[in-house]
Amino acid sequence: MGTLVFDSDDLERTEDFLSKAYAKMRIGSSTPSASRAQIRRDTVASISVDELDLDFDMSYSVTPLGRICLCVVHAGTIEDHVFPGVEDAFGPGDVVSFAPPDLPYSGRIRAARYNITMLDPALLSQVAATVDQRTPQPVRLTGHRPHSAAAAGHLRRTINFVRDHALADPAIADQPLVQATVSQLLAGSVLAAFPNTALTDPTASDRGDAHPGTLQRALSHIDDHAAEPLTVADIAAAAHVSVRALQYAFRRHLDTTPMAYVRRVRLAHAHHDLATADPGTTTVTDIATRWGFFHPARFAALYRETYRTAPSATLHS
Structure with a gap:
């Protein structure tokens, strides 16, 4: 857990800070007389939540982040945002994923206040899975905008919840189980909000694996490791089944989810x-x-x- 605060009206210092905080980038300002940047970053485990307030117009060009980068715009606008295959603009209330982790992006920020939340893409695969479990593929997002206004609102509230209740107090955020809980909460909310490659419905093989023996192995693993960080993927591996089979077993036999049981x-x-x-x-x-x-x-x-x-x-x- 860590908190970092930045406040400067020097554009070169701001560029250096942003390059270290995100990825190597070049920025420029069309309003050189006003260039104050105020940034607060809180981090926990594989997540960072930043609040940024830029009182100037800034262009940006960013190399791939290697992370999922979510943006919630509070005020102002982000224009001409481009990454391969996409060109878009965002305003107050918008919730977006800036770009796939492996792609560069660029655009312009016009006197905006906004939130940037970043998470390790691997977190998505800890709470969901793609079709083939024998040769599992990483879960990835397939769209940069949520599939509905309701989904965007839920993700926005989750980000605020994480920021205000998990990250606000270092004594709380330093707890290993809190870090694991927060990471999975955010990853699950991201998957619920954006189109993605995860498959949630069990296959015929998954249904066959969701027998009482699978459930018992899962319950034993949870009971033995409740004091340690646990993910659905961890429990499924201990039960020797897919994530979907595990989830179906809990739903079929206990009418609950693995993490609700945890x-x-x-x-x-x-x-x-x-x-x-x-x-x-x-x-x-x-x-x-x-x-x-x-x-x-x-x-x-x-x-x-x-x-x-x-x-x-x-x-x-």
Whole structure:
């Protein structure tokens, strides 16, 4: 976890900072009398969330980032944005993927405030899979705009949620399970928002693999590794089946998802820790974040729904 703040009206310094923060780029300004750039970056695991405020018009030309780069425009415009096969412009409220990780892009920013969220493309394959599991291919996005306004809104809210609740407090963001939870939450939201190559419906082979033995292997792995970062791909590998077969097995036999079951197991561990902890030296937040729950109100609601009491009551009982 780290926080980086940049504030400068020197265009060369801004270019140097942006080149180090993203990828090698050249920038230019058509308004040399105004060139102030304010940037805040928060990072956790394989994710970075930046808020940028540029009070000038800037052109940019960027080499491939090697990462998925999402942009949410708050104010101003981004024009003439180009990468191979695409030319577009974005305004307030737009949520886009700037370019595939392996392609360069260029464009112009006109006095804009915007969010840039970047994540490792490998995260997509931790929560979904393509057709052939024997020779798996990385999951990738096939469009740069969300498939609906509702999907864009959901992704925008997820980014804000991650920024405001997971990254705002270093003590929370430093927890390994929080980092894993945040990464999977964001990756899942990206796949839900953009067209992509992931296949979610089980094949005939997947349905055949979704038997009780598969479920038992998965449950045992979760129980044994609940205190460690876990992905759907990890659990599927331990159960010797595809991601889709694993998801179908949980839906068929338990009417839930693998990660919902992981959350249930971790909640039980949190309940145990609250019941046995010293309230003089431990807080509810300490225990919740230790088990991957980084939003206090949501943890309290889930805990109350499951145990019919507040987590603070268990801690102090």
